[in-house]
Amino acid sequence: MIVSPCISICKTDPSTGYCYGCGRNNDEKKIWKLEATNDDWKKTNLDTIKKRLSGWQLESFNESYEHKINNGISLFKKNLKNE
Structure with a gap:
């Protein structure tokens, strides 16, 4: 199974139409x-x-996506839980 690239930074760039978090x-x-x-x-x-x-x-995406693959949660959501 391939994990979705969504890293919970769900905002779309109005110029490109690409998500700032996952692209x-x-x-x-x-x-x-x-x-x-x-x-x-x-x-x-x-x-x-x-x-x-x-x-x-790209660095932020790679780090958060790798964390999501290994831990089942993106770094963004992990950090929200720890606040």
């Missing part, structure tokens, strides 16, 4: 939720969205 557009978010969406599409989409992100945004 996906609204159509990609919907496709991830479909039962029929296969792992090959998800892997390709992960590569695509990582190419959209750069600098601190």
Whole structure:
């Protein structure tokens, strides 16, 4: 199973239509939720969205996504629980 790239920073850039947190557009978010969406599409989409992100945004995404894969929760949600 491939974990959704949502890292709970759900704000869309009005210029690009991409989420500031995960780099996906609204159509990609919907496709991830479909039962029929296969792992090959998800892997390709992960590569695509990582190419959209750069600098601190890519570093932040990679760190939070890795944490989500390993712990079942994004760093953002983890930090909210600890406040």
